[in-house]
Amino acid sequence: MKYIVNTNTGDYMKNYKYETIADKYGPDEHRGMNAIISFLVGGLIGLLGEGIIELICHFTNISRTDASTFMIIILIFIASLCTALGFFDKLVTKFKCGILIPITGFAHSMTSSALEYKNEGFIYGIGANIFKLAGSVILYGVVSAWFFALIRFLLGGI
């Protein structure tokens, strides 16, 4: 026996069901809340960075510019370790941009893409994919820095 469906109502039901289900399980739209959380978490990471610099300057004889380099290395280390241990992704779903925009997001993107493709081998897995997301940051950073530095140089240098 042939099963006949009225396509119009079928489509209608499909869309209707899809919308209700999507509304039920979709992300909660709390844009103001998201912005406040990002502000607080991003601010805390900035505070941590400045705090690390001041601690290094206080306890050693390292100059401030060198201390900021150490601070960036420490933050990258922490972010890579958290990603490898597996709980950085949970932090990203909670804190969103607050944790992706600081340099921690850069380290996270490299470690996570390397871990994800680890099974495909060293060359075509880790090697080919480690710069998957960080590559765009480096590419556009270098191109724009070259362009703006060229303009500055042609306008009369530093």
Place this chain on the structure above:
Amino acid sequence: MLLFNSFIFCGFICMISQIVLDNTKLTPGHITSILVVIGAFLDSFSIYDKIIKIVGGGAMVPITSFGHSLAHGALLKTNQYGLVGILMGMFDLTASGITAAIIFSFIFTLIFKPKN
């Protein structure tokens, strides 16, 4: 005071990017790339150096400082080598960050297993 300024500046950048992320179709990848370009632009007229003086370490933490360091290192080398200095000094200041990210992520990839 620098601690407070760091909190405000870094939080402000994160908040702006979160608002852009929520209200447009841009992904986090787009936003980080745009921020790097903005950082390079701000450095090219020495605006970012003034921000770092006021804000301190908080200005070094967001990804904008990556673009700033790229352009800043390139401009510093132009004093010595002229036009070719832009190519020579591009990675001078960011070398530590990029190398650290590569080394740490490779070591941790070897040690740990991927988790879903």
